[in-house]
Amino acid sequence: MADLLTAAPATAKPAPSPRARDRRRARRNTLIGWSFILPNFLGFAVLTLVPVIAAFTLSFMEWDSYNPPEWVGLDNFQRLLDDESTKIALRNTAFYALGHVPLTMLAALGLALLLNRRIAGVGFFRAAAFFPYITSLVAVAIVWNMLFNPEFGPVNQFLQFIGVDDPPGWTTSTTWAMPAVILTSVWRDMGYYMVLFLAGLQAIPHEQYEAATVDGASTWQRFRAVTLPGLRPVTFLVLILLTVQSFKVFDLIVVMTDGGPGRATLVLSQQIYRRGIIEGEFGYASAISLVLFMLVLVFTLAQFWFNNRRERR
Amino acid sequence: MTTAASEPARGAFALVRRVVLYVVLGLAALAILVPFLWMISASLKRNNDVFTIPVQWIPKDFQWHNFADIWSRVPLATYLGNTVFLSLVITLLQVLTGSFAAYGFAKVRFRGRDVLFMLYIATIAVPWQAYMIPQYIMMQKAGLTDTFWSLILLQAFGAFGVFLMRQYYLTIPDELCEAARVDGLSEYGIWARIMLPLSKPALASLALLTFVNTWNDYMGPFIYLTSNDLWTIQLGLRSFVGQFDADYAMIMTGSVLSVLPITIIFLLGQRHFIQGIATSGMKG
Structure with missing residues (x-):
């Protein structure tokens, strides 16, 4: 013990x-x-x-494949302001965004409104609208290049059929190459954003529509007073995603026009690739990257801000 | 006010509305799918018949042998083999490391976790074009350009997989993990025996999206793969255009063959694609 x-x-x-x-x-x-x-x-x-x-x-250094990296401060950005092809690339990217964003949004919203109903076979139609988005971009670009063929392509044959005497030269013309790329990208992307809009439409409470109907609202009035306000968060999300996606456009251009004819469809991503990987000017290409990043950042931050504001309410 | 007499009239009106709706839907679907129809039609034509005025939608006589000939005219089997290999390896690694890391982020509490996750999210917001130059320099210095390693390393550890899986794991109640811990299961056991089986839908979404993205990827192989025997189907397809010059029928045959596997996968896993997109709302 x-x-x-x-x-x-x-x-x-x-x-x-x-x-x-x-x-x-x-x-x-x-x-x-x-x-x-x-x-x-x-x-x-x-x-x-x-x-x-x-x-x-x-982006603050000068570095190519032959010489060691050297700190040059803002020189690369100075050079960017004087570089004609970078300026063209920036302008073309903006042009692409101005066409791609509103058109894709309208097409996606239209498809979502059309396909937001419980009827037999709606699954098939949704799948059809979504299908272009998951198919290989290379195949899609090649096919559209053929459809846009100025002399024999079905697009111009159709235009002539409906009475356009002098249809555009599409990818062979400096004026029409970008619209051709935009149309192709709208066709390809609308199914993706349709899915987001459909999710948004299904989140609108049914009672709101019923209340509006009881009040005697017409279909158009219901769309204006219930659907559009209800879709506002999704619309904003789609707007941001589309804008960011437009700034980053790369593969479609490379495959469809490779920036041509001339520099008519040269975009920022491509300019980074050409200057950086082809010509080996790592520093200068990174400065262009930084510009692209800043453009994207502004819109991404706008979305964060919007989301936070909504959650706080 | 409804009277007995107006009932049949209303029924007829509803029927007309329904028919009109289906006609509109049918026309829209047709318009969207026209490029694919044109592709299939051209792939079965003689080259001279591809561009005709007016357009010949149904080939005059079907050239089925196009689909046999193409294999001997370009190394299509090599391209397909490379693409299948890359897509499978990258998908497997992304799903494994992604869901594993997602468990750490969603179910294990430790200091610094949320800061780390913010890093992941922040890089999703940076366009990859903005850092492709440093990536390329690194790969070049490591001697990995023009090998499959470069693409596997660059694409297998994406932040997107971690994000998608974490969002799903957050919807699984913590009590489930707690109960398993009480029963003596280790954290790794909980991941393997409870989380993985429960997250099958999310795993399927992630696997399908990764597989299709890798299969369709053009820029990665375009930047990193220069040797013809390493090329993927997308690079091969793009080179047909220069190689066959004006042999449009052959080019379309190649396009059909490149789209076909993805079409089958899409038809089988459609639900998972749409769910993956609706839950994440961000990709590419």
Whole structure:
């Protein structure tokens, strides 16, 4: 008995304080948490995070494949202001956005309104509208190039059929190449945004329509008073996504016109690619990247701001 | 005010409305699908018949042998093999590492977690064109340009997969994990035995979107792959245009073959595509 009593302090450790236990558990959780995230994070950090930071730094440096990098401050941005093709690329990108954003939005909203009903076979029609979005862009661009063929293409044959005597030269004409690209991209993207609009339409409470009907509102009045206000959050989301997507336009242009004829469809992404990867002017190309990033950032921040404001209400 | 006499008239009116609706829907679907119809039609024609005035929508005599000939005229089998390999490897890695990391972000509480997640989200907002130059320099320095490694490394660890899976895991109640912990399951066990089976719809969405994106990707292979024997179907298809010069029928045959696998996958997994897009609302 006495033995036990005297031996007790030596064998039994003092009971761990609750705070120490919490700390141990927190450390264990941190280890476990990181072990889950690490496989992805390693790849993400090395191949996305580092390049993102590098892109910022590079834009203040002069660096090509032959000479070591050298800090040049704002020289690259100065050069950007004098570079004719960068200015053309910026203007063309804006032109593309001005066509692509409103037209895709209208087409997507129209499709969503048309297909937001419970009727037999609606699934098929939705799938048909969505289908262009998931097919290979290369195949799509090649087909549209053929459809837009100025002499023999079905598009111009149709235009002549409805009485347009002198249909445009589309991708062979400096004036009409960009509209041809815009039309192709509207056709390709409208199904994607239709899905977002459909989700928005289904979120509008049915009672609002019933109340409007009881009040004697016509279909048009119901659209104006119930549908449009109800869709406002989705419309804003679509507007931002479309604008950002337009600034980034790249593959469609590369495959369909490769920036031509001349520089008629040259866009920013392509200019970054040409200056950076083809000509190896890493610093200057990164400065153009930074411009593209800033353009995208403004619109992304606008969306964050809008979302926060809505959640606070 | 309804009277007995107006009932049949109303029925007839509803019928007319319904017919008009279906006609409108049918015309819209036809207009949207016309480029594909043209593609299929041209792929079955003699080259001289592709561009005719007026357009010949149904080929005069079907040239089925186009679909046999193309395999010997271009290394289509190599292109397809490369594309299947890349798409499968990248999809597998993205789904595995993405859902694994998503569990850490959604169900394990630790310091710094939310800051880390903000980093992921922030890079989704940066267009990849803005950092493609540093990526390219890194790959060049590592000697990985013109290998599959470059594309696998660049595309398998995307933030998008982590984001999509995390959103889904957040909808699974924490009590479920808590109960499993009490039963003695480790965190890894909870991920493998509880979360993965429960998140099948999200996994399917992520896998399908990644697979289709990789299959259709043009810019990645365009920037990184120069050797013809590494080319994917998209690069091959683009090169047909120069190679066959004016052999439009052959080019369209290649296009049909490149779109076909994606069409089948889309028809089988349509629901998951649409869900993936509706829940994430961001991609590309």
